[in-house]
Amino acid sequence: MKTTTVDVLVAGGGLTGLAAATFLSWLGVRTAVVERHSGTLIHPRARSINPRTAELLRQVGLASAVTDSGGYVSELPSVYLLRAVTLAGEELSRTEQRPPADAGGGAEVSPSGWGMIDQDRLEHVLRERAEELGADVRFGHRLVRLDQDETGVTAAVSTVDGERGIRAAYVVGADGNGSTVRSLLGIGRHGPGRIGHVASMVFDADLSGPMRGRHDPANGRFVASCHLTTPAEGTVLFPHGGDRRWVFNTPYFPERGEHIEDFGDERCVAAIRAATGVPDLPVSLVPQLDNGVRVLGYEVGALVADTYRAGRVFLVGDAAHVMPPTGAFGAGTGVQDAHNLAWKLAHVLSGRAGEALLDTYDAERRPVAEFTLGQALLLMNARGGAKVAAPAGHAPVPYDAAVFGYRYPGPFADGDGPVALEPAELTGQPGTRAPHLLLGSGSTLDRYGREYVLLTGTKVDTGLRSFVLEGAGQARHGITGTGALLVRPDGFVAWRKESGFTPEDLGDVLAALHCREPVTV
Structure with a gap:
């Protein structure tokens, strides 16, 4: 054959x-x-x-x-x-x-x-x-x-x-x-x-x-x-x-x-x-x-x-x-x-x-x-x-919550199971789809797809592909100027630290995610 x-x-x-x-x-x-x-x-x-x-x-x-x-x-x-x-x-x-x-x-x-x-x-x-x-x-x-x-x-x-x-x-x-x-x-x-x-x-x-x-x-x-x-x-x-x-x-x-x-x-x-x-x-x-x-x-x-x-x-x-x-x-x-x-x-x-x-x-x-x-x-x-x-155990939720708002389990996610949030409630919680913000003619979601992306309040060199969020973007993603958010290739939030982020935080985070980053493609 x-x-x-x-x-x-x-x-x-x-x-x-x-x-x-x-x-x-x-x-x-x-x-x-x-x-x-x-x-x-x-x-x-x-x-x-x-x-x-x-x-x-x-x-x-x-x-x-x-x-x-x-x-x-x-x-x-x-x-x-x-x-x-x-x-x-x-x-x-x-x-x-x-x-x-x-x-x-x-x-x-x-x-x-x-x-x-x-x-x-x-x-x-x-x-x-x-x-x-x-x-x-x-x-x-x-x-x-x-x-x-x-x-x-x-x-x-x-x-x-x-x-x-x-x-x-x-x-x-x-x-x-x-x-x-x-x-x-x-x-x-x-x-x-x-x-x-x-x-x-x-x-x-x-x-x-x-x-x-x-x-x-x-x-x-x-x-x-x-x-x-x-x-x-x-x-x-x-x-x-x-x-x-x-x-x-x-x-x-x-x-x-x-x-x-x-x-x-x-x-x-x-x-x-x-x-x-x-x-x-x-x-x-x-x-x-x-x-x-x-x-x-x-x-x-x-x-x-x-x-x-x-x-x-x-x-x-x-x-x-x-x-x-x-x-x-x-x-x-x-x-x-x-x-x-x-x-x-x-x-x-x-x-x-x-x-x-x-x-x-x-x-x-x-x-x-x-x-x-x-x-x-x-x-x-x-x-x-x-x-x-x-x-048994199922209750109706708003349609947009069913489409956008389910939450994945994970080492850094809160709760258990696909709790459905309204789109306006998606503010960078680990396990949820990352927020959409207008970015020129596109969206913050356009940054994701091939690799993990780190969003920070201030510029930090980590080896990961990263972007700095300004005031409104920080608030929308639930971090301060010293915080950070790690987004998976599929646009879901893997991890978040609201403030006090240092590059050393990433070692244990990536290991828990079964990830051998930083590697860019």
């Missing part, structure tokens, strides 16, 4: 896998991606990314690609969620559907706003960027085996040309809810469990008749989603670019003997006609994959993996956690998994950190997933659609 060698192998070429490849390659890590599908999906799935996720994509040069995508329309005066029995029938309710006006808090909280980009477009952008940075991205390659030893992992990958091997120091499992990687590792999951199954399809049709003028972007009216009770409660219809392309999701029930394979063209067209209320509607189904697949089945669930690490193999995204779509948390949580893991792998591979740093990935990200899953379920309950209650 022919074998190639890389630093990191990413199994899964969806959103999280391509994000991991982009972050790793940007950090100089030799990365390969294998994806069993023949190409990226022609299906939006996630309709937007939250500001914290947009910050991370900004870091790797994708700010304009996200903001200029021309995707989901959010700035129009009328952006609605409709509820009805059928699209042509009586309207049951109409509510505003857009990110909260204060989500992200504006320029005082983040240099990034909501990224109104559909997931299929974002995956295309990430694949281009990952390959531009040197990642080897292979579609039509299915991972079938993993063998670990003390120095690395050998993966067996099945292709149309036979089996090939890939040798990597580490493997990242980003292969979704039905993760092969998780199964090969024997990692279980916990949580409320399965919520339901959805058959999803993309189609072209003229819906101007049943829409009755409610969806007319050229004149400021936009229907973001239509929630219908026909052909089954839980059916959703939403636009996907242009005037004629739509996405249609409807539940199906394996417990009743139904299977995704039952959704042939005739059944799909009949379901769409029933939902729109137009019995003779001309409908053209659109293939979602290069191989012509038109219908995809998704399991909606609420589960978190029991561990995110097994030796040299790690789980990210839906392989690590599955969340219901309410709140649009899933995609962002996966991208943030990938970002957290990427810089740690880069530091260990380059010798800038010890192997123990990788243990912090599970310790940090798994509690965040459990917390965020609870928020998603609470939102489902609040909107009247929950079938599964949130686990």
